[in-house]
Amino acid sequence: MPNLVSYLNVIKAKVQSTWKYPTGVSGTQALTLKFVLDIDGKLVSAEVVDSTDARLNGSAMEAVNRASPFPPIPEDLKAGLAGQPLLMKFTVDIMPRKAAP
Numbered sequence: 001m002p003n004l005v006s007y008l009n010v011i012k013a014k015v016q017s018t019w020k021y022p023t024g025v026s027g028t029q030a031l032t033l034k035f036v037l038d039i040d041g042k043l044v045s046a047e048v049v050d051s052t053d054a055r056l057n058g059s060a061m062e063a064v065n066r067a068s069p070f071p072p073i074p075e076d077l078k079a080g081l082a083g084q085p086l087l088m089k090f091t092v093d094i095m096p097r098k099a100a101p
Contacts, residue, residue, distance in 0.1 A: 003074055004081075011070050012088060019063035019092075022055045026096040031056050032089045033064060039082040043068035049087070060090070 015033075035046035046064045048057040073081050 004077055007071070007074055007077060007081075008086075008088065011067075012090070014067040014070060015060075015063050015088075016090065016092070018066040020059055021092070021094045022059050025053050025055050026094045028091065028093050029053050029056055030089060030091045031060050032087055033060060034085050034087050035064060036083060036085050037070060037073060037081065039073050039078050041068075041070035041072045043070070044083070 029052045031051040032049050033046060034049045036044040038044055043064065046061060048060055051057055051060070
């Protein structure tokens with residue numbers, strides 16, 4: 001299902017582009033989001049189901065909310081995706097912030 005992979009990659013990229021990592025979190029981190037979209041790509045619900053650092057949870061929720069709405073679900077995927085929970089795992093490499101002089 002190349003269309004599904006492409007659509008999910010667009011969602012992931014949009015979330016990552018709006019994600020502001022919290023101060024004090026660095027290194028390779030993983031977080032899994034469970035979310036539901038309607039057929040128009042609007043976020044219906046979202047929750048963090050797993051993360052390597054709980055400090056990421058709030059920022060991840062803010063990112064997914066800022067990124068919504070997403071592109072409408074492609075026609076051939078609507079029946080399988082609209083209103084269904086999706087799990088998406090994010091693995092991020094966060095560089096430590098340098099203190100301002």
